[in-house]
Amino acid sequence: xxxxxDEGDVIICIGSGKGGTGKTTISTSLxxxxxxxxxxxxxxxxxxxxxxxxxxxKASIHTKQPVxxxxxxxxxxxxxxxxxxxxxxxxxxxxxxxxxxxIFPEMCHSCYGCIRICPVDAIKPESREIGRIEVGDxxxxxxxxxxxxxxxxxxxxxxxxxxSSISPTHTTILDAPPGTSxxxxxxxxxxxxxxxxxxxxxxxxNDLKLAVEVTEILGVPRGVIINCCDVGDDRVERYxxxxxxxxxxxxxxERSIAEAYSKGINLVEAMPQYMKLFLELNDKLRRMAGRxx
Amino acid sequence: MIILITAAENxxxxxxxxRFGRSKWFALxxxxxxxxxxxxxxxxxxxxxxxxxxxxANAAKTGAxxxxxxxCGPKAFRALDAAGIKVVIGASGTVRExxxxxxxxxxxxxxxxxxxxxW
Numbered sequence: 001x002x003x004x005x006d007e008g009d010v011i012i013c014i015g016s017g018k019g020g021t022g023k024t025t026i027s028t029s030l031x032x033x034x035x036x037x038x039x040x041x042x043x044x045x046x047x048x049x050x051x052x053x054x055x056x057x058k059a060s061i062h063t064k065q066p067v068x069x070x071x072x073x074x075x076x077x078x079x080x081x082x083x084x085x086x087x088x089x090x091x092x093x094x095x096x097x098x099x100x101x102x103i104f105p106e107m108c109h110s111c112y113g114c115i116r117i118c119p120v121d122a123i124k125p126e127s128r129e130i131g132r133i134e135v136g137d138x139x140x141x142x143x144x145x146x147x148x149x150x151x152x153x154x155x156x157x158x159x160x161x162x163x164s165s166i167s168p169t170h171t172t173i174l175d176a177p178p179g180t181s182x183x184x185x186x187x188x189x190x191x192x193x194x195x196x197x198x199x200x201x202x203x204x205x206n207d208l209k210l211a212v213e214v215t216e217i218l219g220v221p222r223g224v225i226i227n228c229c230d231v232g233d234d235r236v237e238r239y240x241x242x243x244x245x246x247x248x249x250x251x252x253x254e255r256s257i258a259e260a261y262s263k264g265i266n267l268v269e270a271m272p273q274y275m276k277l278f279l280e281l282n283d284k285l286r287r288m289a290g291r292x293x
Numbered sequence: 294m295i296i297l298i299t300a301a302e303n304x305x306x307x308x309x310x311x312r313f314g315r316s317k318w319f320a321l322x323x324x325x326x327x328x329x330x331x332x333x334x335x336x337x338x339x340x341x342x343x344x345x346x347x348x349x350a351n352a353a354k355t356g357a358x359x360x361x362x363x364x365c366g367p368k369a370f371r372a373l374d375a376a377g378i379k380v381v382i383g384a385s386g387t388v389r390e391x392x393x394x395x396x397x398x399x400x401x402x403x404x405x406x407x408x409x410x411x412w
Contacts (some may be wrong), residue, residue, distance in 0.1 A: 086350070088322045092343025092344075092346040092350075097353060097375065104343075104371075107342065107343050107368075280398075
């Protein structure tokens with residue numbers, strides 16, 4: 001298994017902060033533009049709570065694989081109810097009463113701390129399925145996505161499983177989940193470059209700032225794409241200028257784009273003039289990531 | 294008997310806090326002599342996750358036999374139920390009023406949680 005620390009081809013993360021700004025439009029457009037020009041490309045939909053990239057790529061899935069995490073199991077015969085495990089667990093996954101023990105597996109972050117701290121070895125690891133990943137092909141595009149089971153709280157184990165399928169010989173596009181919490185961080189970390197897709201509204205700007213902060217902490221170079229650039233105001237553009245953040249592309253608010261989207265037709269398929277723009281975008285991203293083709 | 298009433302402030306005239314796990318205070322009301330003691334739940338109020346579970350475990354330690362609150366999620370309910378604590382949900386008004394209602398037998402015990410986690 002290859003991991004992101006090794007030197008491979010460019011890993012491009014596409015995030016936004018605010019939801020619904022066009023991450024998947026950009027991800028799938030870039031993937032289609034590259035594959036059309038015979039550049040080996042892989043798209044991984046890391047939004048495992050609401051994957052949607054395959055609505056556009058229509059990949060045929062050849063492998064489905066469950067994702068399992070470790071959770072503790074307490075042997076009541078051995079447990080002395082000393083409460084050391086519950087005191088240790090910062091996620092409150094265990095409750096120890098004088099006469100019984102309770103485990104809340106959905107709270108567990110699989111750190112193994114309770115198992116190590118138990119003085120009588122009463123806790124053993126148990127495996128629990130929280131979702132699955134799917135791998136396939138959409139034409140020449142290598143594709144993978146994941147799905148978190150309903151009611152589960154932690155998306156990150158599925159995202160890290162997805163990222164273990166990153167191919168070092170392909171340009172990898174990671175379609176990130178919205179927001180700036182753990183699932184986005186897990187997707188963006190160790191990427192070579194990050195596109196933040198936003199819209200020129202106060203909400204878009206607010207969440208863009210949060211996403212920029214995350215990429216700064218992670219040390220991932222980032223640029224911005226403004227979608228529906230002719231609505232709202234110019235505060236996003238002014239913010240990018242002031243902060244020295246490269247504005248990579250502007251996409252106007254056009255009915256024809258939305259109509260195609262509603263039928264599952266991608267931007268570059270609906271409007272082929274965008275092909276060239278996405279190839280230029282790829283060149284910019286490679287430069288930002290410190291790679292020249 | 295000690296009953297635990299979730300409270301917005303540490304006084305009997307305070308409103309019942311509608312949340313259990315992230316309630317500000319726990320009023321420990323002794324029904325035998327109408328005395329009350331207040332325990333802070335501040336730690337859980339700001340917990341990133343697991344507030345309901347931890348509040349349930351803490352409630353068990355107080356020796357209360359009944360919890361009276363506005364709403365109770367599934368994990369908190371499971372923690373309280375395992376400790377043999379009965380739960381009354383849908384309480385409102387002041388802590389004192391809630392205690393009086395309970396003493397007058399006007400409360401019904403819940404058989405399950407009434408809200409999802411993180412509601």
